[in-house]
Amino acid sequence: MTENTDLKEYWENKPRLLPNVSIDCVIFGFHDNQLKILLLKYKNTEYYALPGGFINLEEDLSDAALRVLEERTGLRDIYLEQFHVFGKTDRRYDETHRQIMAGNGITMKPNHFLMNRFISIGYYALIDLSKAAPKPDGLSDTCDWYDLYKIPSLIFDHNEILQKALETLRLALDEKLVGFNLLPETFTINEIQKLYETVLNEKLVRSNFQRKILSLGILERIEKKMTGAANKAPYLYKFIGE
Amino acid sequence: MTENTDLKEYWENKPRLLPNVSIDCVIFGFHDNQLKILLLKYKNTEYYALPGGFINLEEDLSDAALRVLEERTGLRDIYLEQFHVFGKTDRRYDETHRQIMAGNGITMKPNHFLMNRFISIGYYALIDLSKAAPKPDGLSDTCDWYDLYKIPSLIFDHNEILQKALETLRLALDEKLVGFNLLPETFTINEIQKLYETVLNEKLVRSNFQRKILSLGILERIEKKMTGAANKAPYLYKFIGE
Numbered sequence: 001m002t003e004n005t006d007l008k009e010y011w012e013n014k015p016r017l018l019p020n021v022s023i024d025c026v027i028f029g030f031h032d033n034q035l036k037i038l039l040l041k042y043k044n045t046e047y048y049a050l051p052g053g054f055i056n057l058e059e060d061l062s063d064a065a066l067r068v069l070e071e072r073t074g075l076r077d078i079y080l081e082q083f084h085v086f087g088k089t090d091r092r093y094d095e096t097h098r099q100i101m102a103g104n105g106i107t108m109k110p111n112h113f114l115m116n117r118f119i120s121i122g123y124y125a126l127i128d129l130s131k132a133a134p135k136p137d138g139l140s141d142t143c144d145w146y147d148l149y150k151i152p153s154l155i156f157d158h159n160e161i162l163q164k165a166l167e168t169l170r171l172a173l174d175e176k177l178v179g180f181n182l183l184p185e186t187f188t189i190n191e192i193q194k195l196y197e198t199v200l201n202e203k204l205v206r207s208n209f210q211r212k213i214l215s216l217g218i219l220e221r222i223e224k225k226m227t228g229a230a231n232k233a234p235y236l237y238k239f240i241g242e
Numbered sequence: 243m244t245e246n247t248d249l250k251e252y253w254e255n256k257p258r259l260l261p262n263v264s265i266d267c268v269i270f271g272f273h274d275n276q277l278k279i280l281l282l283k284y285k286n287t288e289y290y291a292l293p294g295g296f297i298n299l300e301e302d303l304s305d306a307a308l309r310v311l312e313e314r315t316g317l318r319d320i321y322l323e324q325f326h327v328f329g330k331t332d333r334r335y336d337e338t339h340r341q342i343m344a345g346n347g348i349t350m351k352p353n354h355f356l357m358n359r360f361i362s363i364g365y366y367a368l369i370d371l372s373k374a375a376p377k378p379d380g381l382s383d384t385c386d387w388y389d390l391y392k393i394p395s396l397i398f399d400h401n402e403i404l405q406k407a408l409e410t411l412r413l414a415l416d417e418k419l420v421g422f423n424l425l426p427e428t429f430t431i432n433e434i435q436k437l438y439e440t441v442l443n444e445k446l447v448r449s450n451f452q453r454k455i456l457s458l459g460i461l462e463r464i465e466k467k468m469t470g471a472a473n474k475a476p477y478l479y480k481f482i483g484e
Binding site: 018019020021055057058059060061062064082084085086087088089117119121171175 | 260261262263297299300301302303304306324326327328329330331359361363413417
């Protein structure tokens with residue numbers, strides 16, 4: 001049985017899923033002072049989408065989010081964080097779902113569950129994209145990083161979901177910084193400032209930023225970075241308790 | 243037809259609801275430097291619960307949250323904010339639901355939708371409790387404010403939901419302060435500090451607090467409060483743009 005026969009069988013029948021509820025994952029990738037976003041392109045369509053999926057009837061929501069992300073993109077061990085539920089009644093995407101399935105040679109029967117209204121639970125993560133190797137799933141041609149400010153138009157309300165995730169990321173950066181695990185074991189204030197500037201998409205004043213980041217009480221100063229000019233060398237920091 | 247016949251008819255049949263999804267509302271009340279929480283007590287039981295309910299098949303999630311809160315407690319025009327989805331597979335409360343319904347003379351048929359697994363979407367608010375007059379719905383005996391640190395044991399996982407809402411409130415206070423509409427039109431730094439101390443349940447150092455709250459850029463200083471001793475009178479503030 002080929003992978004495609006599996007897919008056909010799965011989607012043409014009614015899978016044992018929590019009806020009317022989906023999950024969408026907004027994966028931000030940071031590297032070299034650039035912020036990118038992970039998108040799938042569905043086979044034989046021009047449809048770009050966030051990686052998303054459904055919850056099995058007997059599966060914890062948080063497990064479902066990790067499974068969906070892995071099934072759609074191959075990414076594992078990601079620190080996913082819930083951020084918002086999208087629940088408007090017009091989240092009903094019969095025709096787009098039909099075309100996505102058609103692009104994979106799959107026919108949706110009348111009353112297929114994908115014709116229902118869905119509320120979607122949004123999860124986001126910010127990862128070091130140089131350490132991630134995403135790959136497309138069976139329904140998709142590509143799974144790639146896109147410059148956040150040059151993304152294609154997305155299906156459904158995925159542009160809105162992405163926007164809300166970005167707002168959440170910007171507000172939560174102080175609090176999630178340690179968990180995201182984006183910096184090397186030791187780092188300079190300048191390195192952490194670059195991360196903030198990239199996520200916030202604005203230049204920050206160094207003295208203000210230094211005061212603010214130190215006031216969070218999450219950094220421990222260790223020693224000066226070794227360079228030729230000792231008196232100009234910046235201090236190195238690490239996260240307290242790491 | 244009495245109100246109770248309506249209730250019986252509603253709950254003994256299968257209402258047109260989004261299956262497997264519920265809403266729970268955590269309403270914090272602030273007044274006189276006290277933080278309280280709004281709880282219902284179900285009729286003829288010792289069951290205390292957060293006000294919660296379900297989403298109609300053709301209803302936006304945010305409208306459902308406001309409707310559920312109003313139906314269960316009578317409270318209207320509340321600034322409700324989503325904070326978390328509770329999605330463990332063990333959120334299945336057949337027996338407790340059966341007893342709550344029995345307390346109202348309502349019999350759950352086999353396969354009643356309340357026997358399903360539910361994921362629950364949590365909403366919270368912080369309101370001035372002196373301006374709210376909650377009243378119990380048809381299923382409940384009482385709808386009252388309880389001291390946050392002396393609440394009874396709650397049904398389901400409602401203690402855990404309350405705890406998560408409290409953590410969210412404490413983290414989000416800076417950002418939500420204006421929207422919560424808890425302070426008079428003009429106020430002193432001391433009044434706003436009391437609000438923070440009550441929510442955070444800790445004493446704050448006045449000079450640090452003043453520096454921090456002014457740095458948020460949401461306050462506008464207007465004039466000194468009129469008192470007998472002019473040089474000791476505190477400044478009054480208002481929110482910028484209000």
